[in-house]
Amino acid sequence: EPEVTQTPSHQVTQMGQEVILRCVPISNHLYFYWYRQILGQKVEFLVSFYNNEISEKSEIFDDQFSVERPDGSNFTLKIRSTKLEDSAMYFCASSEGQSSTDTQYFGPGTRLTVL
């Protein structure tokens, strides 16, 4: 069964450093998403992406965040200058379409630890 994959599974970085989290969505999916889950809190929507541009973003997704689809398979989330409060599990998801009948499939997550 096709699945969303994410690398690395765990990333440790120093405050102020840039990190890039990588995702490979399911191959025939056209819509891509990032969510995050701070320890003990809810999974929160960050951004959705379609046709090489951001479709929607939350208030969390400020100027230090960016997303990119650098090639036909990868989808990345970049955090330019990490802060302690960016420590969280980051989930990538993808879906075939963007209606509510198109279920989002989630990857296993990347645990980001900012020291």
Add this chain to the structure above:
Amino acid sequence: GEDVEQSLFLSVREGDSSVINCTYTDSSSTYLYWYKQEPGAGLQLLTYIFSNMDMKQDQRLTVLLNKKDKHLSLRIADTQTGDSAIYFCAEAYSGGYQKVTFGIGTKLQVIP
């Protein structure tokens, strides 16, 4: 805005039924989901229900939706130790690019 609430913890004995409850606020939700997260793993879609349905059954899983009360439940029959996980209730609102709103997750502990 959208909000999804669920209890934090549920403990059941192996073989019993588990019922995990959830309430949501967005009346324009079109799909309601149950995701399962095992330790160290990602979010696995278990089942979903369209908002014009009352019930959906899928093997050991039964989803009940009370649209009037905005209450969703997941019943797991004959609960097994392998069902121990965190279960997330989630809703997709119809007004945008399918932004999924999650509850905080209910940790199900199955006692052998």
